[in-house]
Amino acid sequence: MSDNSENTTHFGYQTVNKEEKVGKVAEVFHSVAAKYDIMNDLMSMGIHRIWKRHTIACAGARPGNKVLDLAGGTGDLTAKFSRIVGENGQVVLADINESMLRVGRDKLRDLGIVGNVEYVLANAEELPFADNSFDIVTIAFGLRNVTDKDKALASIYRVLKPGGRLLVLEFSKPTTEGLSKIYDWYSFNLLPTMGKLVTNDADSYQYLAESIRMHPDQETLKSMMENAEFEEVTYQNLTGGIVALHKGYKF
Amino acid sequence: MPTASLVSGLIEHSINYWLKTSGHNSSAPKKLTGKIFAIELTDLSLVLVMQINEQGLLNVYSPLEGSADCTIKTSLAGLQKLQQPEQITALIKAGEVDIDGDVSLAQQFSDWLKGSLIYWQDILASFTGDIAAHHLSEIAQQTKQLASQKSADAKRIFSHIVWDEKRLAPNPLELEEFATQVQQTRQAADRLSAKIQQLTQKIEAKS
Missing domain, CATH: 1.20.5 (Single alpha-helices involved in coiled-coils or other helix-helix interfaces)
Structure with missing residues (x-):
């Protein structure tokens, strides 16, 4: 059945057809969109805010820049970028999931962030933007859910301006054994329970824990980025490698 | 380092809360909007990147990526000494402070930030009501007076001991x-x- 492996991919620990994954991921996010922010705060005990803040600092955005916040979901990064790039800059919040995009748009408008933000329903594998159009592309906790990651990286590379940079903030492999054990116990026991209590949806959070384990580790993702022609690729482990921030340039 | 992000986040939230409550954000100089200031505290090995956005609020980040419009490299003690502008040249000569970029921008920025402090009674009153705020500010003023009197007393007593009693000097x-x-x-x-x-x-x- 070796032919079959080309048409399949993983959805958490299950193996599914590639066409199916998009639908299944969409289902997960349709289901959690409304309570996405609360769950993020609960699950990470607020630490996700620090990770995102660090990502913003490392992005080095300047007034007038054009930024793509890919898989931006509920717009945490977009909100901050919008304030940095100012009225001459532009931030595009793109997500493949309509529910998430709608929650994000409502949230940002309620915060009074309008004018330099655009919302685009887009697939990371086939970005609907012209070549060389962004100074910065970020994808925070999104690459994991993309079916064909290599295709997505190539597509991001295409839309980046020469000199632009990509930042990938994503769950990764903890660097120490002890932390890894605690983390495993936490994500397979507590996480689905929390998900059940808050969103009444344990399956989606089971998927979250599984998809994190199936995501490539630091070095693998680095080489994937290098294969997509990114240069000077580096990564930094945050909170003991639970999350890693990868950075690469297009020259 | 994520710890720096935590610190910068706390600073950003508290300064912005202050600026919003005092309404000082609406008087942010247009010239400063979007400019990037970096303060590198050598003894804490912490870099704070500050930027005034169009709402007149601050974005505070760490670390610094790329270049800033004005970078000030100093220690915590040096930062305190920088409060007196007439000392800047002496501090730079002594190597305690290193400034790179447009100093006048940094000066305007700190003047604007300090300017918000005159509203502190208003802000206090918004929590406690006018009467309590008045009492509190009076107490604060008295405490300040008492403290300066005490310190003057201490100085006098000390010099008395040194000059007259023990005859050390x-x-x-x-x-x-x-x-x-x-x-x-x-x-x-x-x-x-x-x-x-x-x-x-x-x-x-x-x-």
Whole structure:
């Protein structure tokens, strides 16, 4: 059945057809969109805010820049970028999931962030933007859910301006054994329970824990980025490698 | 380092809360909007990147990526000394402060931030009501007065011990007296040497 492996991919620990994954991921996010922010705060005990803040600092955005916040979901990064790039800059919040995009748009408008933000329903594998159009592309906790990651990286590379940079903030492999054990116990026991209590949806959070384990580790993702022609690729482990921030340039 | 992000987040939230409550954000100088200031505290190995956005609020980040419009590299103590603008040159010469970029921008930025402090009574009143705020600010003022009086007292007592009681150092009056005496002695010596020279010349002329 070796032919079959080309048409399949993983959805958490299950193996599914590639066409199916998009639908299944969409289902997960349709289901959690409304309570996405609360769950993020609960699950990470607020630490996700620090990770995102660090990502913003490392992005080095300047007034007038054009930024793509890919898989931006509920717009945490977009909100901050919008304030940095100012009225001459532009931030595009793109997500493949309509529910998430709608929650994000409502949230940002309620915060009074309008004018330099655009919302685009887009697939990371086939970005609907012209070549060389962004100074910065970020994808925070999104690459994991993309079916064909290599295709997505190539597509991001295409839309980046020469000199632009990509930042990938994503769950990764903890660097120490002890932390890894605690983390495993936490994500397979507590996480689905929390998900059940808050969103009444344990399956989606089971998927979250599984998809994190199936995501490539630091070095693998680095080489994937290098294969997509990114240069000077580096990564930094945050909170003991639970999350890693990868950075690469297009020259 | 994520710890720096935590610190910068706390600073950003507290300053912005302050600016919003005082309404000082609406008076942010347009010239400063979007400019990037970096403060590098060498003893904490912490870099704070600050930027005023269009709402007049601050974005605070760490670390610094790329370049800033004005970078100030100093220690915590140096930062405190920077409060007196007349000391800046001396601090730079002493190597305590390193400034790169447009200093006048940084000056305007800190003046604007400090300007918000005059609203502190208003902000206090918004929590406690006017009467309590008035009492609190009065107490604060009295405490401040008392503290400065105490410190003046302490100084006086200390100098009293040093000058009069233990006699560890000469009293300024004594010092002055001593200086006058030294001067008088020197003048006398000068007069004497002039006299001697005069006499010597006389003797030489006769012989």
